[in-house]
Structure formats: C-alpha cells, structure tokens
Amino acid sequence: MKFMKPLFILPLLIVAGLQLKAQQQIIFKPAFLPKTSYSITKEMKTNMNMGMPAALAAAGGGQDMVMAMSSNSTSLFVTGTRDKNNMIPVKITSKTNNIKMTMNGQDMPMGSGMPNTTVEVYGKYTPAGQLQVDSVAGQKINDSVRTVVSKMIETIQNGIKFPDHPLKVGDVFVQEMPFNIPLPGATDANKATVKVTYKLTGIANNIATFDLVENIDVDMDQAVQSQKLKMNISGMGNGSLNYDVTKQFFTTMTTNLNLTFDMNMSGMNIKGKSVVSSVDKVEITAN
Secondary structure (H helix, E strand, O other): OOOHHHHHHHHHHHHHHHHHHHOOEEOOOOOOOOOEEEEEEEEEEEEEEEOOOHHHHHOOOOOOEEEEEEEEEEEEEEEOOOOOOOOEEEEEEEEEOOOEEEEOOEEOHHHHHOOOEEEEEEEEEOOOOOEEEEEEOOEOOOHHHHHHHHHHHHHHHOOOOOOOOOEEOOOEEEEEEEEEOOOOOEOOOOEEEEEEEEEEEEEEOOEEEEEEEEEEEEEEEEEEOOEEEEEEEEEEEEEEEEEEOOOOEEEEEEEEEEEEEEEEEOOEEEEEEEEEEEEEEEEEEEO
16 A cells, blocks of 8 residues: 555645745836836726706706726836946836817717827936936937936836836735826815725736726815815726746736716806726747
C-alpha cells in the first residue's frame, strides 16, 4: 500500500498551491514607464429624459425633452529615457473629437459644429511620479496654463487611488472624489462627491480584474445670476476595471451610471433621469 501514499499527497499539494495562488498579494502603484507609449481613448454617452415644468406643461408650453450626447477623446503619452536625475521626459498629445448631440431626435448645431481641439504638452515625470509641465505647444507657458494642464493630466494619471498596502483577491477599497460643478454666475463653489468602491475579483496572466460600484450625491442651494437655485442629483452605477500588473497601468475601464435630478430655479421645477456610460481603453507599447 506504500504506492498509495504519493497519490494521496498529490491532491493535497494541488489544493495547497491553489490556496497560495488565491492569497497572492500585489501592491498597485500606477506609473508611466520610460521609453513607452500609452494611447488612451475615452468614449462617453449620455441619455437624458427631462420633464417640462408643470406650469409650462399645463399651459401647453412644450413637451418633455429627450437629449442624447456622445463624445470621444484620445490622449497619447510618449515617454523617453530617464536622465541622470532619474527624470522621464514625456510628450502628451490630447485631442477632443467632435461631440454629437441631439434633442428629441433632432441634431443640435452645437454638436456638429464644434471643432476638434488638440493640445500638445511637454514635460517630465519626477522620481515620485509627478508631472512637471515645461511647455505647451502654441501657447506661452505661465502659472495659469501650467495649472490647468497639470490638472488635466493629473485627472488621467491619478483617476484611481489605490491603497499603499498589498491587495489580494476579495479585498475592497473605497475612493471618494470631491469635485466642483461650474455654474456661471454662481456665488459659491458647487461641491459634489463621487464615491467609488473597488473589489479585486481575480488575478490571472498578469491581469488584475476589479468590480466597481459608483455613488454620487449633489445637493445645492444657492444664488445663480440673482436667481435662487436648488438642485439635487443622486445616482448609482457599476463597472469593471482591468489592470496590467507588469506594465503598472490599467488597460480597460467601463462604467454605467444611473442618475435622477430635481432642480428648482426661482419656483420653476424640473425633474428627470439620465444614464451616463463610459469606456476607457489603453494600448501600451514599447518605443
């Protein structure tokens, strides 16, 4: 019966190996690597149903509005060789393509008439991974331009804040992202909060997969161009994220967010619903 012993041990070794694999822990620290190109595309679609104010509807002053909008943007990051100070030079080309918009099925002139805009930025990444903007093609670089461009790049680079400790399959982390809603004529900054919960669901072939859940909550009460505005926006959505462990960058991210809003401007009330979906894809190649 001695020959049975190895056969008995083999399944135990397999189970132990699977358990070890399941407990694999990784520190996620996104970074732009030297001599590498990152081509990032973002597609976003919004569908909104907005009811007419009750007073106008009762007076026959219009119909509910159905709006659809789609946009596409691309960003290309091309990094060079590290210099003696461990800085990585980078050229960033960001392009916003035509935005298409329809209202109740009719094309909106602003949607088809908006031109493409392209911005070229030159800078360096510090050893800490921060971008230093050196110049913007076609523009004089000053503090205000540098700040705007830096924030744009920071949004792309640091959209996901991973914990500074290792994660294993099943672990969850939460990111809260405050942002301002720009309203012309508003007396105060309009602050909102997006809360995103990430769950690591698997690691295979150097790709880590995450499920994500989004929550948004906006509650405003202020004066806008001498009119009193009250607005509440709430929403929840879900999505997924794939992250290349070897290349230290995400490769795809999808989100679908369902929103409801209730806005009152000087006694005129408008309610509606909206669905916002986005797809981000990244192609990473060596230079």
